[in-house]
Amino acid sequence: MAPRYSLAQERMLSQSGVNVRSRDVFGLRCLPGECVLQRAVMVRKKLTAREGRGWVSGTLFCTHFRVAFVPQDSPKPDDNADPVLLGDHDVALASIEKVVVVGPNRTKLVTPNSSLKFTPEELVLYCRDLRVICFLFDRLTPDAQVIEITYTIAKTYQPPKPGSVLSFQNAALGSVEMKQFLSNRRRDTHMNWFESASDWEQELERCGATGWRVSSVNDRFEMSTSLPRSIVVPQKVLDTELKKSFAHFHEGRIPRWCWRHPRGSDLLRMAGFQNNIYHEKDDIKNLEMILFGCQSSLCVVVELDEELPSPADIQLSHGRLRALCLGDISTSVSVPDDRWLSTLESTHWLDYTRACLRKASEVACLLRGGHLTVALQEADDRDMGCVVSSLVQVMCDPHCRTQRGFQGLVQKEWVMAGHRFSSRINYHRDNDKEEAPVFLLFLDCVWQISSQYPTRFQLTEDFLLALHDSIHLPLFSSFLANCQRERCKRSQNLGQSYTPVNGWRDVDSSSDPSDPPLPSVWDWSLQYSKHRRDRFTQPVPPIPSLQPLLNGNLNTHPDTHRPSDTVPGSVFLLSRGTFSCPVNLLPWRAGSSGVYKKSHRRAASSENVPGLERLLKAWAMAELPQGVTSTSAPQGPLDPYEPLLPLLMGPCMGLWKECYLRGALHAQAFSHPVSANHPHPVERLAREVQQLKDELARASSGADPIPPPKTAEPRRTDTNLNQNANNGTFLFPASRPQSASAPRAAPPPSSANRQTSRGPPPPPASAPPSRHGHHRDNGGGNKHTFLFGHPPAAEPRPDQRYYPAPNAAKLPKSNGSSVAS
């Protein structure tokens, strides 16, 4: 049988190579141990708006880990480079949700058991991450290859079923070489992983949070199974006292410190109260101490369950949003345009993002007021608590708007705090009831803020998209467990032992290296090529300086008024935008015998409510022009800690089209030079600025007034200058013959330019720019011409129609002759 034969042949092709990191003859760089199951040549891939639209032709592969696509003229991969799981055009089999083929006049959903009665012309892969990847088979593609690769993909991709996760992991990372590679991998030390006590101490120091300490009382997960090993509690509470408090909270999730606002307010998280029997005075005293932290004056409990969507709501809404954005997959029927807006509204997705942002804005405003404790309370403290606490920090803390800071934030508030990633993403398809894309809702909220404050973020939309897509790959330790305990257990099962001295993260050198822990999602270089990763951050840092070391005593702001009339121990509940102090807010105070009731009777009055409401009102007023002109004049120096409060009116909440409408094929109906979505001109401009800076650095080193009298020195300068000269061309297209003769309107059908553009990574900011830097942005000099700057006037431009003479009225009629192009 032909297919079997070819399959065997492929195996031979890929495995008999001399190099273990073998290369398929058609240019696919296989992972160690990965073998090509099927291959089809002369296939065209449809490029999305973000990739520049149009088509690129190349070879399509199916391995047992991914569907890969290698464009025809992509540069020869470096065989010695570290393996990258997914190339720029690849999709992991685990991400595929449905495989659809389009034939003459029909569309068919392909399942592992289905048979094809026609030769497909188009292969469409619908992914869980809302991508839609479309391959077109040319007439030149052999029919047998087309059918075989369709079958192979349909049989190999993982339809959701319990137990498929492990086989997928093995396909990706199971080989000996891969394991070896992973076990030698160093993790990023520039971000905070929040795994050990010292990580938390580092964060306390960064925030200038005095009065708190890291407790290891939960080191063996005896106090709370879902909390991390290290938790931050008030300094004055001893571990022995602390231990008694766990019983009073759901799952033992006692109030823990998350973050301190530079004006001295602390953000806490906790679960709902339970076991409301308080026998001892000490019990109550401890609880009070834990809750009030070091502020001891005012605490606001923010109730999260009522106004925010439940995980079930989110799941339902997200499902509707998917259906709306992808259309009906099998019939390719989508919601008609004239009902698009109302259907979008009825998904409630935007309502939910608004609700989360509103809640986070309220909390951010409270924290801005200074010197109080805000405790977020959710019944189980594992979903919306994560959303709101991390959104507050994104709004208030510039550090959390950098890539590393954001990664740390997700580690702190999601991964370590015990968001049930595994259940919520439902990798194992074993509990559909628990499934809910809470984290994706959070990413959407972050995108909303970043789209309203684009220059205040160091991380980019590309980063958010990459994170969004990685969620759907069951490969990363970050998302495969529900809490730190599970994660530790898992790594122990994999042959790694926990050592009390170093913690579990240090691989015991004596243990078997064949079973390293799964990688973290933050190991981006494992997942994406360098030039994709370079897009994760803004090339030029945002205007307000980053990396501010938060100083807990930043009280220079005139507004800061410490509520002076505060009775120590006042507690208020913030719910639906208003403050109240219900009797049973703190159940131990409601008790009749409590000592605290007496001493705090006055505190329960609503004296302080107006002060707090003023804080919230300041937010509402800030939306009005009068407030704007006085407080946030754009000329004034920006207070980096002023929260980025998003506008929440209907017209201000946008749909994350770059994410949800990536697959909308009708959006790609026409190919054109540059769309709004493609690298924004300002991005390119920013890159140019960066490149100029590099150049300047080099030129100034070359022009060092007193060059050290070394013989080698001049030569080095020479090479640099030559590089400069080469590099200069990236700013301006050399008048290349092929670009000059390119057709006028449509982008070149061949992807020659485009492909070279993807190839070499851009130069890092510090390293000398590579000679190929100028290819990176968009290949052809032609493209550059219209993107950045006019070509020098002398350059011949036969493809130009109307020469933009300064005086339009006196145009020479020079265009009739340009028909030739």
Added chain:
Amino acid sequence: MSSLSPALPPPARTGPPRPSRSSRCPPSPWRPPQSSPRSSGSLACIKEPLYHPTMQIFLIQLINLFVCFIAQDVTYFCPFIGALSGTVLVTNYRLFFRCMDREPAFVLDLPLGVVSRVEKIGGASNRGDVSYGLVCKDMRNLRFAHKQMEDTLRKSIFEVLVKFAFPVSNGLQIYAFEYGQVFPENGWKVYDALSEYKRQGIPNESWRITKVNDHYEVCDTYPSTLAVPVNIPDEELKRVAAFRAKGRIPVLSWIHPESQATVTRCSQPMVGVNGKRSKEDEKYLQAIMDANAQSHKLFIFDARPSVNAAANKMKGGGYESEDAYQNAELVFLDIHNIHVMRESLRKLKDVVYPNIEDSHWLSNLESTHWLEHIKLILAGALRIADKVESGKTSVVVHCSDGWDRTGQLTSLAMLMLDGYYRTIRGFEVLLEKEWLSFGHRFQLRLGHGDKNHTDADRSPVFIQFIDCVWQLTRQFPAAFEFNEYFLVTILDHLYSCLFGTFLCNSEQQRFNVRTVSLWSYVNSQLEEFTNPMYVNYSNHVLFPVVSLRHLELWVGYYIRWNPRMRPQEPVHQRHKELLAKRAELQKRVDELQREVTNRSASSSSERTGSPTRSITPVQTFV
């Protein structure tokens, strides 16, 4: 009147007054924050601030402006802030309201031209309050109230407003005729039909310029200069005119420089119920087709829904039958008429002003159908552009009279096809040509100075066009030389009646009328209107995505009065900063490079080869 506090900050001696800047209720989103104050505010031409002692405000002195009315203790009911008490001043051009109680002072400044209707609300109550509403053409309503005036001041604000807001109805002159500001450039000279045709390569072997309409005899709504196929003599043109509604014969709008495919525009053929035919018209369209050697087909785009086109037969109009016109294919573009559009914009105003219902925002927006109409217009223009560009086929575009939808379609298609029209001057030429000279009935559609607000001829056709242009700029942010502020400015002066550009109905009416052109003002401060990210795409055709999924409501225009819609961040600012930074860095690179060159030249004997090829300078286009 002396009750007003004299302890006000002294008037600034130079520059325009601050009040005029904050006069437009919200800080406008498109405004680059560090723009020179010179051009802030809606008023263009500021000579010198005139301090009005009674009003305690600085009037911007306009030539021939006179104060008609001043009233104190007037209450303005701002829908966002609440009731404000202050002073109102009405001139023959504008209404000025200032509230001193707030810091900073609240100022409302409104050209009377935007007023569509003045109405008394609730009549004079027993408390002696008089309350009026001003319904404005630019998506807002204003409400004022004041105490009943003394007998000595018989004239109420109401009467003054009615008089000066509707000068045409009251036998007065529109202010544009009195406004005599002189600018460095005369905007009326921006467009010259002959040089524009020349730019396109006309006349050529297939097309000629005709002066048959030199005295507007063939068609009084057409320009005097027309481009027609070479082999049709003027006499035949007159016979064709007889068969086309209002004599609007097919004439050239644009020609493809390579394929010679053309965009021609006209009005509907007078087919009537009996299916009348015209040999001359058929021959004429054949000649248009023949002028393009690349294609043996001609596409006729009828902008109307086919039902409406058929209904027009009852009134003597209709559409080309494919029997009569060999090789022609007729396509209906389903764009609705002016009445539907007017209604749609009215609904949109209800949805966005003053309050927006968050929870039903999208479905409310959908129910206005505004974006759907925008989509249909863009889709039609896209089809035209695609036929011309990709199909190399000539197209004829018409609707009923050929001055509303036809203008929208041809000008949008030209904007997609020809990068010249995406520059500021090119866009001005486009408007002058396709809208002004071809007789879009601005006076009728906008009702300048006319109190008959229910006039069925009014319609937001031109606003729709500008909205479509804005949608294009959203999808191709670097393809246009102008910015959003430019488009908003055009729409502001569409109503303001300060400039003569949008006043009359046709070139003939505009002839010999002495007004100032809007382009005089625009072109004397181009930097305000320039998109810093513009790059010359002139040789590319723009094909926008016209799905509703990718169209947006133009918040910066329709909802700009809502202070809560202010943009969070001036992105313009960052663009400009980056450009400045790039220029600065480039300069330093150049300097250092020069230094290196000098050094190496002085010590070149030690070295082999020339290390210094100069870096190509970065071009800055700010």
